[in-house]
Amino acid sequence: MSMTPVLSARQERIVEILRATPSITTADLALRLGVSGETVRRDLQAMADDGIVQKFHGGVSLHRDVQESPFQLRLRSNVAAKRRLAQQVCALLPDGASIVLDNSSTACFVAEALAARHGLTVATPSLEVARALAQSGDRHTVMLPGGTLRSSDMTLAGANALRFATQLHPDYLIVSVASLSARGGCLDFDPFEVEFKQAVHPHAGTVIVVADASKFEAPGLITSLPWTSVQVLVTDRALPDELARAAQGVRVVVAEETVEG
Missing domain, CATH: 1.10.10.10 (Winged helix-like DNA-binding domain superfamily/Winged helix DNA-binding domain)
Known part of the structure; x- marks a missing residue:
């Protein structure tokens, strides 16, 4: 098999x-x-x-x-690291919080970790994220935008989804990105994903970026979030010096690999 x-x-x-x-x-x-x-x-x-x-x-x-x-x-890439990061994010969030999750594969792992919690209100443009949260039955309220379904990643994209995003005022915005860059901030490739993050972050209480060490200075094209717009970075390794200087106003939480004895 x-x-x-x-x-x-x-x-x-x-x-x-x-x-x-x-x-x-x-x-x-x-x-x-x-x-x-x-x-x-x-x-x-x-x-x-x-x-x-x-x-x-x-x-x-x-x-x-x-x-x-x-x-x-x-969803099959770097699974152990993404699960570890997701558990770390989960530990930062109180029950009853309002949360916006993006349409990243990392957000799916965060949603899986959050499914066991209670009383969350989660808005997302991702049907995959919504499905992961729905596994817990009616324990959480899940909100989806209208829009056009992008079948490649099961994301509701387009003008309606962005209009929905501008109306959200969550306690937490939780996103992943293609790259963490000292010069460019948090970078992505996809214009909709950039616009979605930019539509929500001015109204979010706390912006949490979740990205493993493979994203340090990785390829990226468009700044989705400057470092000044990020409050917390959850990653799995200490930042290299130049990146640490660029992100010095950000609380960095390192979810280190646990060694089983």
Whole structure:
């Protein structure tokens, strides 16, 4: 029986790079990741065996099926780290709070962790996040916008969803991002995701960004949140010096890996 592949943080980064750069040579990929060509080739062989990438002479690209369903792949990526971060976020939130969750794969893990809590009101543009919360029955109130369903990641997107976002005044806005950048703040690629975050954050009591260490200076295109708009960053490793200086006004909570004896 074939198992669903689980990607390492570096393999997830390879997917992000290939999404931004449709095809790339193995040498360029090794340079971008700061690892040896041998290490990249080993990663790519495992990913090719799982049908995630397709190799061609001198280079590599995402498999066509993966390009069509990147969200399902992200739900399988770096799972242990995302679960650990989700539990840390859950510990920061009181029962009865009002929360906005974005449409990231990390938000799905946060929703799973929150399902056991009581009396939350959660607004989200993501049907996947709503489904994770609905597992707890009527314990929480879940609000979804109107809008056009984007089947690639089951997000309700478009003008109606953004109008809904501008009307929200949550205690907490909890989001993930494509990149944590010293120069650019929190970066994303998708214009709707950027606009959604920008529509909610001015009215949110506390903005919590959840991102593992693979997002430190990762590729990103558009600033969704400047550092001055973020109150809490939940991550799994201490920030490198330049990033720590840029985020010095932010409370950084490190969810360290627990070592089982």
